[in-house]
Amino acid sequence: MLNKYLIGSIIWAILILILTLTPGKSVPDLSIFSYDKLGHGFVFFVLTFLLISGLYENLKGSIRKKRAIYIGITIAASYGFLIEGMQSIIPDRSMETYDAVANVAGCFLGLLLFNIRNKLKA
Template identity: 50%
Template sequence: MLTLTPSSSLPSSKLFSYDKLGHVVIFLVLSYLFVSGLNKNKPDKLRFNILLGIVITMVYGASIELSQSIIPERGMEFYDLVANCSGSILGISLFYVSIKKKWQ
């Protein structure tokens, strides 16, 4: 919900002063947890789960950015979308590495 809130109503914080880093971290966590949940239900479909996780989290990130373009005091930023997608890829990569270590 915070991603669609007008920026003037958000509290300022030094923790998230690095906007793009915040986007990367949020989508890293989101994609990791999303693919973990998918894989818990169907561990035999790892490749499909990873592909579905990439598609859904990236579409979600893009839809948030598009939605911000119609909200007053918010705006769509291309580099936010890049950060969202980067976080998704990093989160799913982290998941893949962690699942591979369990198999060894």
């Protein structure tokens, strides 16, 4: 059964898909640390936190936290790489390595928030 976190992660993933695959004017950005990269990191930070939290609530057993983390990070990071690859076939969009790096960095920040929240709950 889908809980509020998993429903939120699905809605958020659809929003990411719409925003990143909409044809637009491609403006090359050579800066590694730009607002664009922060945006990429932020959306995957939220996605990963929602995914791991939702999976953690749904999974049972003694290793549920490890499984939730592994599955959540794998799905979110793979989704980030997939979207970057798909952008190469969208008009006026392009695949950018630093965007993929920012996506993955956001995933690990989402994991960090999940761990902090669980420590505060305990």
